[in-house]
Amino acid sequence: MSDSSYTDGTAAVSAISAADPIRERIAQAVSDVRSTTPLAQSFTNFVTINLVANAQLAAGGTAAMSFLPDDIVDTAKIAGSTYINVGTLLPFYKDALADIAPKLQYLGKPWVLDPVAAGIGKTRTAILQSFKTAPPTVIRGNASEIIALDAMWELGANDGAEGETTRPAGVEAVDEVEAAVDAAKRLARYLAQHAAGGKGAVAVSGASDLVTDGETVYRLPGGSAMMTKITGAGCSLGGVTATYLAVAEPLTASIAASLLYNRASEIAERESNGPGSFQVAFLDALWNVTAEQVAQSEILIG
Amino acid sequence: MSDSSYTDGTAAVSAISAADPIRERIAQAVSDVRSTTPLAQSFTNFVTINLVANAQLAAGGTAAMSFLPDDIVDTAKIAGSTYINVGTLLPFYKDALADIAPKLQYLGKPWVLDPVAAGIGKTRTAILQSFKTAPPTVIRGNASEIIALDAMWELGANDGAEGETTRPAGVEAVDEVEAAVDAAKRLARYLAQHAAGGKGAVAVSGASDLVTDGETVYRLPGGSAMMTKITGAGCSLGGVTATYLAVAEPLTASIAASLLYNRASEIAERESNGPGSFQVAFLDALWNVTAEQVAQSEILIG
Amino acid sequence: MSDSSYTDGTAAVSAISAADPIRERIAQAVSDVRSTTPLAQSFTNFVTINLVANAQLAAGGTAAMSFLPDDIVDTAKIAGSTYINVGTLLPFYKDALADIAPKLQYLGKPWVLDPVAAGIGKTRTAILQSFKTAPPTVIRGNASEIIALDAMWELGANDGAEGETTRPAGVEAVDEVEAAVDAAKRLARYLAQHAAGGKGAVAVSGASDLVTDGETVYRLPGGSAMMTKITGAGCSLGGVTATYLAVAEPLTASIAASLLYNRASEIAERESNGPGSFQVAFLDALWNVTAEQVAQSEILIG
Incomplete structure (x- = not known):
């Protein structure tokens, strides 16, 4: 892959080189998970809790799922990180999550938030708003969720250089992921400011994934549309x-x-015949893809 | 398939013709789901919640799962329909479901009830009884569940023409699905009377599925016994x-x-070697079966 | 397989003969499940509840999952056994399980406990301690869980002949399963003393599984390391x-x-290409393995 640059209508974008130092860090992360099998604990929804655990195992890690504050805190102490996903809420989550997030902050443990369905339901909104004072280290969501969370946390209003409304008019007419760029950057800067290690990141999933640390925006082309069918x-x-x-x-x-x-997901799409065999092949591929294949992927910047 | 008729011991039954207008409506439904990817939301049990969502996606729709009244109502407004399955109850469901059903009724949104394990547990009985005043649009269950729900709602007593006891003596000696015909018809008429659109249906799953709108009874032969092994x-x-x-x-x-x-399920049975590969092949087949294959199935009436 | 004996560093071990009467009982159990499809009900965690049910079905049984005391007790009356797994706790479980265990005891129904993550979280500890007065018939866990439960129930202190500390120093240096032998035996004796039928068993999962009735220790070599990757x-x-x-x-x-x-799992490992296809092949193999293959496995004793 050679350096190149082009304009995609919203920003000048260039491909990073095969020798870019970030590739070494990516390869190291993939390898380190496989060699050290780190424990990541999850508080996640009932629909996909099994796939979350199996994907973590297939990537090389280990998994533990918890819902009670005393379980979460005990496990957080021995885990490398925690994942909180607000997909299927139960009544006690509001108090439990308001208790858990500050404890993770106190422990200095990194955690990932998936703000599933942000904007739907007043309980979910209350939970997501409460995270502003004890924020995660990473947020991963789709464009609508990232835009909604940025609006809930009212980050746009305090961000002079990019003080536009959080959701541009006519969002449906543009690429969904691109519509979330500014919200993602604001959120990532906010996470970094509040993180024990001074670093944060936001990932926006879509036809082409986007990841930002608040300064640089990385676009990651590829994947499979079958991922929306499981x-x-x-x-x-x-x-x-x-x-x-x-x-x-x-x-x-x-x-x-x-x-x-x-x-x-690209491998799984080639090897499958529908969403059932796709999921099976996807878990196999998480297990079999090499660190080199991952690290030498196309990465666009800008 | 040509018209034919025979007696199966309980009723005169005849096959509908290849040109019956219902086939066009069936083909249209299968195609419309695939082209419009409608959202159906679910409140369902923890055992099979993942398969429910994956089956809805494999059929071509989209899925959202919720348990809190504020989530359900917010999502119901943007969803085409809702599914409520009372399989694995938690303590708060009794109040939550008593709140949700009238709100779906108020919104005029159609919904499907699966009265899993009707008759087991006083909490489940209380929930199922509460639905009588804000009933679903469709009920799908096995014969025992349909018979139990009909008895709970005391529909037989007020239905002069078919006022027999809800469960005939010696039910174990007859086909389970056939034992539920009268209960299914009574329930379907009750649903139709209370539906915003004036229509309702009841489906009884078994060796040969039965569907009725309260007037006509459709029997749908075929399928695979492996469906009982997942x-x-x-x-x-x-x-x-x-x-x-x-x-x-x-x-x-x-x-x-x-x-x-x-x-x-017939395709999956041919392509699999046990319940693991059967479920995978079944999801693939939901995705790959054509609207024509579905609509030209054998359908018996009477 | 012929009789043989060797020393593995902790105990003299010998293989039981092909004609040992236990093999007939094992073959009978495998066949009886397939011919009588018994119902076992489960109260289990949200992560793996689907696999628990599918594995029970693939082995030939039937499954029902419940969380409320009224559901559990109604179902226990018609079920052959119950399974309680404390993996993912919710707030109401503490009271619910304290209610359920004595009712199972009163009904004289056998049940299996999986003390997942014993030692993590004060809610889990309270629940597991409460089971001492209405104990299960069988306990299955990994070595750490068995050791932790034995310590919680303080069985070692009252067991003169084997009154050592429950967890030997340097446990990490020895085989994990072997470290749990004494705890497993104490627990099994305790279960037998309190069981309606006067019998109990403890199974310790690991590289080589161990099962004991409190007197004899059976070691069951083989299996697949891929089981830790799902x-x-x-x-x-x-x-x-x-x-x-x-x-x-x-x-x-x-x-x-x-x-x-x-x-x-051995069959599945040979037929799969990663954890996705492994799980599929494993469920198929549960369905296809013969009672003879199971009963004629290598079994070590001592």
Whole structure:
């Protein structure tokens, strides 16, 4: 892959070189997970909890799922990272999550938030708003969720240079992921400012995934449209991001997880005949893709 | 397939013709789901929630799972239909479901009920009884569940022409599905009387599925006995019925879903070597079966 | 397989003969499940609840999952056995499980406990401690869980002949399963003393599974390391043990389930290409392995 640059209508974009140092960090993260089998714990929804755990295992990590504050805190102490996904809410989550997030912050443990369905339901909104004071290290969502969370946290209003409304008019007419660029950058800067390690990242999933640390925006082309035909592709990507976050800093962890997913889903699409065999082949590919294949993926910047 | 008629011991039954207008409506429902990817939301049990979502996606729809009234109502407004399955109860469900059903009724949104394990547990009985005043549009269950729900709602007593006891003596000696015919018809008429659109349907799963709108009884032969060797065949059929209900009226939605399941399970049985590969092949077949294959299935009437 | 004996560093071990009467009991249990499809009900975690049910079905049984005391008790009356797994706790479980265990005891129904993550979280500890007064018939866990439960129940202190500390110094340096032998024996004796039928068993999962009735220790070599790369291998083994417990006494049920898992996982490893296809092949193999293959497995004693 050679350096190149072009304009995609919203920004000048160039491909990073095969020798870019970030590739070494990505390869290291993929390898480190496989050699050290780090524990990432999850508080996640009931629909896809099984796939989250199996994807973490297939990527090389280990998994533990918990819902009670005393379980989460005990496990957080021995885990490298935690993943919180607000997909299927139960009544006690509101108090439990308001208790858990500050404890993770106090422990200085990195965690990934998946703000599933942000904007739907007043309980979910209350939970997501509460995270502003004890924020995660990484956020992964689709464009609408990232835009909604940025609006809930009112980050746009305090961000002079990019003080536009959080959701541009006519969003449906443009690429969904591109519509979330500014929200993603604002959120990532906010996470970095509040992180124990001073670093944060936001990943936006879509036809072409986007990851940012608040300064640089990385676009990760490829993947398979079949990922939208199985439930939990996004949730389990959040979980695997937590697995990588147990061994790498937020930006590297987020890019590595998205690239692993893109390469594995491409392989699975070729080897399957529908969504049933696709999911099976996808888990196999998470296990079999090499660190080299992941790290030498096409990565656009700008 | 030509018209034919025979007696199966309980009723005169005849096959509908290849040109019967219902086939066009069935084919349309299957195609419309694939072209419009309608959202059906589910409140369903923890055992099979993943398969429900994956089956809805494989049929061509989209899925959202919720448990809180504020989530359900917010999502119901943007969804075409809702599915409620009372399989694995938690303590808060009793109040939550008593809140949700009237709100779906108020919104005029169609919904499918799966009365899993009707008759087991006083909490479940209380929940199922509460639905009588804000009933679903479609009910799908096995024969015992349909008979139990009909008895709970005391429909037989007020139904002069068919005022027999709800469960005939010696039910074990007859075909289970046939034992539920009268209960299914009474329930379907009750649903139709209370539905915003004036239509309702009841589907009884078994060796040969039965669907009725309260007047005509459709029997849908075929399928695979392997469906009883994976968990969630019935639950996910309820979910896919909700997916079709987002684009079609109750009777068509129920028949289309059952026929899709029968054809897909037959393909899966031929292509698999046990329940693991059967489930994978079944999801692939839901994705690959054509609308024509579904609509030209054998359908018996009478 | 002929009789042989050797020393593995901790105990003299010998292989039981091909004609040992336990083999007939194991074969009978495997066949009886397939011919009588017994119902085993489960109260289990959300991560692997689907695999537990599917494994029970693939082994030949039937499954029902419940969380409320009224559901559990109603279902226990018609089920052959119950399985309780404390993996993912919710707030109401503490009271619910304190209510359920004595009711199972009162009904005289056998049940299997999987003390997942014993030692993590004060809610889990309270629940597991409460089971001492209404204990299960079988316990299945990994070595750490068995050691932790034995310590919680303070069985070592009252057991003169083996009154050593429950966890030997340097446990990491020895085989994990071997470290749990004494705890497993103490627990099994305790279960037998409190069981309606006077019999109990403890199974310790690991590289080589161990099962004991409190007197004899059976070691079951083989299986596949891929079982640690899918979530729910242990949970579903607990569920299948409950399925066998519906037709056999505790020791036979525990050995039969472990042997079925070892043979099925070996087949699945040969036929798969990663954790996705491994799980599919494993469920198929649970369905296809013969009672003869299971019963003629290598079994070490001593």
